[in-house]
Amino acid sequence: MEHNSHEKKSNLPNILSLIRLACIPLILFFLYFPGRWGSFLAALFFSLASITDLLDGYFARRYGSVTVLGKFLDPLADKLLISATMIMLIPLNRIPTLIVIIIIAREMAVTGLRAIAVNEGIIIHAKTLGKQKTIFQSVSLICLCLHFEYFSVDLHVVGIFFLTVALVLTIWSGWDYFWQFYHVFTTRKSSE
Numbered sequence: 001m002e003h004n005s006h007e008k009k010s011n012l013p014n015i016l017s018l019i020r021l022a023c024i025p026l027i028l029f030f031l032y033f034p035g036r037w038g039s040f041l042a043a044l045f046f047s048l049a050s051i052t053d054l055l056d057g058y059f060a061r062r063y064g065s066v067t068v069l070g071k072f073l074d075p076l077a078d079k080l081l082i083s084a085t086m087i088m089l090i091p092l093n094r095i096p097t098l099i100v101i102i103i104i105a106r107e108m109a110v111t112g113l114r115a116i117a118v119n120e121g122i123i124i125h126a127k128t129l130g131k132q133k134t135i136f137q138s139v140s141l142i143c144l145c146l147h148f149e150y151f152s153v154d155l156h157v158v159g160i161f162f163l164t165v166a167l168v169l170t171i172w173s174g175w176d177y178f179w180q181f182y183h184v185f186t187t188r189k190s191s192e
Contacts, residue, residue, distance in 0.1 A: 016056035017073035023049035024084050027145070031088045036148050042085075043145035049081050050138045078134065079107050085141050094144045094156065099167050103137070106174040113181055122184050129173040136166035 023045045030042035056074060083104050089095040117124050143159030 013056040014073055016052040017077045020049045020052045020056075020077040020081055021073075023052075024081055027081075027085055028088050031085075031092065031145070034092050034147075039145055039147050043142050046081070046085060046138075046145055047142055049077075050142070053078060053081075053134070053138075075111070079111070082134075082137055082141065083107065085145070089141075089144055092147075094147055094159070095163065099163060102167065103170050106170050110174055110177050113177055117181055120185065122181065122188075124177055124180050124184075127173070127176060129169060129176055133166060133169035133173050136162050136169055140166050 026045045027042045027049070030038045030045065032038070053074075086095055086100045086103065090097050090100060114124060140159045140162035143155045143162060146155040147159070148155060
């Protein structure tokens with residue numbers, strides 16, 4: 001019985017990642033109806049997906065349940081959630097195309113760099129900067145999905161503000177990953 005309970009707890013982070021992936025088509029569906037209700041429901045499901053991101057990391061650390069599947073699912077779900085939502089917001093004129101290109105290009109570059117690092121036996125640790133970037137991206141996308149004015153607050157303007165901060169953090173954290181890799185790689189080569 002205790003073994004079953006532990007197994008359920010260790011699978012919980014992966015289940016949360018799958019829920020996050022399942023939210024993506026719902027977000028995209030509701031953005032096809034960009035009025036106030038469609039926008040609200042898209043923002044609601046994006047918020048739910050973002051909460052699962054926080055919870056799966058918490059449960060993975062709490063129960064020591066980091067799995068190979070989880071290492072694949074968690075970043076995949078994060079990147080698909082952010083990228084798909086941003087791309088969907090472009091034709092609605094809610095997000096600048098250039099910012100979307102920069103953010104997605106950074107994600108692809110860092111993912112490629114991590115793959116090379118693993119192949120070279122180099123571990124690049126995620127830093128607070130990357131977590132802050134994700135938080136600002138998520139808050140900006142919730143606001144940009146909502147888009148309309150609520151309680152005299154123009155959420156589109158708020159979303160663009162958070163997106164601008166997210167863009168700075170995205171570039172900065174991307175540069176930091178490349179700097180870490182370069183520093184570790186050159187230090188290791190010089191000591192050989």
